[in-house]
Amino acid sequence: MSRFLRVELSELEGKMNLLYSIFNIIFFLFFYYVFWNFVKKPSFRKLIKTAAVIYILASIINPFYHNFINSPQLFAYVVGSCLLIFCIILYYIEILSTSRILLINQELLFWISIGLLLFYVGYLPIKLSRHFWADLLNGFVTLRVVHRTLVVIMNGCFIFGFLWTRKK
Numbered sequence: 001m002s003r004f005l006r007v008e009l010s011e012l013e014g015k016m017n018l019l020y021s022i023f024n025i026i027f028f029l030f031f032y033y034v035f036w037n038f039v040k041k042p043s044f045r046k047l048i049k050t051a052a053v054i055y056i057l058a059s060i061i062n063p064f065y066h067n068f069i070n071s072p073q074l075f076a077y078v079v080g081s082c083l084l085i086f087c088i089i090l091y092y093i094e095i096l097s098t099s100r101i102l103l104i105n106q107e108l109l110f111w112i113s114i115g116l117l118l119f120y121v122g123y124l125p126i127k128l129s130r131h132f133w134a135d136l137l138n139g140f141v142t143l144r145v146v147h148r149t150l151v152v153i154m155n156g157c158f159i160f161g162f163l164w165t166r167k168k
Contacts, residue, residue, distance in 0.1 A: 021073045025059050028080035031116070035087040038109055044090045051083040074131050081120045081127075088113045111161020115154035122150045 032052040039045055058079040066073060091113055095101055104110050126143050 015069075017072050018069050021068060021076070024073070024077055024080060028055055028084060031084055032087060034109065035091050035113075039091055039094050041094055044094055047090060048087050051087055055080050055083050072131075074127070077127065078124065081124050085117060085120055088117045106165050108161050108165045111157050111164065115157030115161075118157070119150045119154035123147060126150075 029052060032048055032055070036045055036048040036052075039048060055076070059073065059076040062068075062073040062076040065075065091109070095104055095107075095110070100107065126147055130143065
């Protein structure tokens with residue numbers, strides 16, 4: 001590979017890392033906001049707001065340890081994923097304790113949260129293993145299949161939710 005091509009690929013990868021990091025910040029904060037709006041219990045709303053603040057702090061701190069442009073922000077991603085799982089659990093706890101449980105399959109956020117929960121519970125270990133054991137390329141073929149399967153499952157839950165809960 002020529003030196004010129006390597007430099008261009010490196011620059012492209014840097015731009016992609018930057019865009020991906022910005023996307024993750026918007027993505028996680030959006031879903032914290034969505035769950036904050038749907039959860040009615042004041043203590044749960046406060047916990048979700050605290051989770052958003054913790055994620056913002058992690059996103060601010062992470063670039064001091066890893067270059068924001070050259071590498072993905074793993075710490076912020078892991079914190080964001082774990083806190084999103086936490087917010088989903090709070091949402092499930094609340095709907096289990098109310099009469100909303102009777103019509104839960106008709107609530108769009110239920111299907112979205114199932115997709116997000118399945119994806120992040122399954123993908124977080126893959127993300128960490130890819131970061132820490134990048135030398136084991138043969139193992140990543142299997143992980144890539146699992147990753148793609150998780151993406152299909154998540155999007156399938158989204159699609160099913162949109163179709164199942166559409167207004168008739």
